Amino acid sequence: MRYLIFSDVHANLEAFQAVLADAGMEGYDFALSLGDHVGYGANPNECIEVLSALDEYAALRGNHDAAVLDPGERAFFNADAYSAIVHTAKQLREESRKFLAGLPLVYDQSETFLGVHATPSKPASWGYIIDPLEAANAFRSMQHRIAFTGHSHIACMFVEGGMAKTFEVGDTLTLDADKKYIVNVGSVGQPRDRDPRAPYVIFDDATAVLRFHRVEYDWNKASAKIIDAGLPTALARRILVGL
Numbered sequence: 001m002r003y004l005i006f007s008d009v010h011a012n013l014e015a016f017q018a019v020l021a022d023a024g025m026e027g028y029d030f031a032l033s034l035g036d037h038v039g040y041g042a043n044p045n046e047c048i049e050v051l052s053a054l055d056e057y058a059a060l061r062g063n064h065d066a067a068v069l070d071p072g073e074r075a076f077f078n079a080d081a082y083s084a085i086v087h088t089a090k091q092l093r094e095e096s097r098k099f100l101a102g103l104p105l106v107y108d109q110s111e112t113f114l115g116v117h118a119t120p121s122k123p124a125s126w127g128y129i130i131d132p133l134e135a136a137n138a139f140r141s142m143q144h145r146i147a148f149t150g151h152s153h154i155a156c157m158f159v160e161g162g163m164a165k166t167f168e169v170g171d172t173l174t175l176d177a178d179k180k181y182i183v184n185v186g187s188v189g190q191p192r193d194r195d196p197r198a199p200y201v202i203f204d205d206a207t208a209v210l211r212f213h214r215v216e217y218d219w220n221k222a223s224a225k226i227i228d229a230g231l232p233t234a235l236a237r238r239i240l241v242g243l
């Protein structure tokens with residue numbers, strides 16, 4: 001099955017729609033969202049509506065999805081993230097609340113891979129996998145060969161025993177059956193790897209072929225909406241530069 005896998009939409013409707021349109025042309029059977037549907041951007045309800053309208057999809061819970069419903073989950077949020085989540089909580093419609101409340105922490109319906117927002121071993125503790133040491137810890141507990149994650153907003157890949165690898169747009173890799181991988185698909189709605197384009201991957205779990213994409217979208221519009229909504233201005237600035 002060909003999976004469209006993406007993460008951290010963060011209420012950025014323009015970026016999310018651009019990803020779905022681009023992936024639609026590439027073609028996929030099933031969409032998998034690795035969490036953080038809300039927070040930072042101006043359109044939390046609309047992003048949830050668009051996602052729920054997809055034919056075949058699964059969505060996972062991210063720390064912002066948890067924090068918008070439960071103030072106890074906001075302890076580690078910085079000032080901008082905190083103020084955005086308080087703002088989002090006020091905006092959220094009842095059906096969006098229900099959607100977020102029902103999200104599971106992992107996707108394990110494929111024999112080949114696991115989907116999780118943060119770390120495969122402790123999905124609810126929201127740890128980060130940024131360097132090879134953290135990846136090595138994660139590999140030790142991984143039952144699946146491949147884990148797809150988000151959370152850091154930095155698209156990259158770790159191969160067991162090796163260094164981190166960044167992607168070029170259009171990179172197509174056949175993942176080795178004898179190795180373990182952690183693939184961070186980056187953030188659709190607020191990339192932090194100095195590239196404002198919205199990232200996503202297409203993964204075929206039958207052939208283990210992974211293709212990495214990045215799409216331009218109307219980030220000026222998404223940025224202006226953040227200002228108009230009264231969200232922190234830094235959030236409007238950072239999506240223009242991908243940081």
Ligand code: ZN
Pocket residue numbers: 008010036062064151153187
């Ligand atoms: Zn996030």
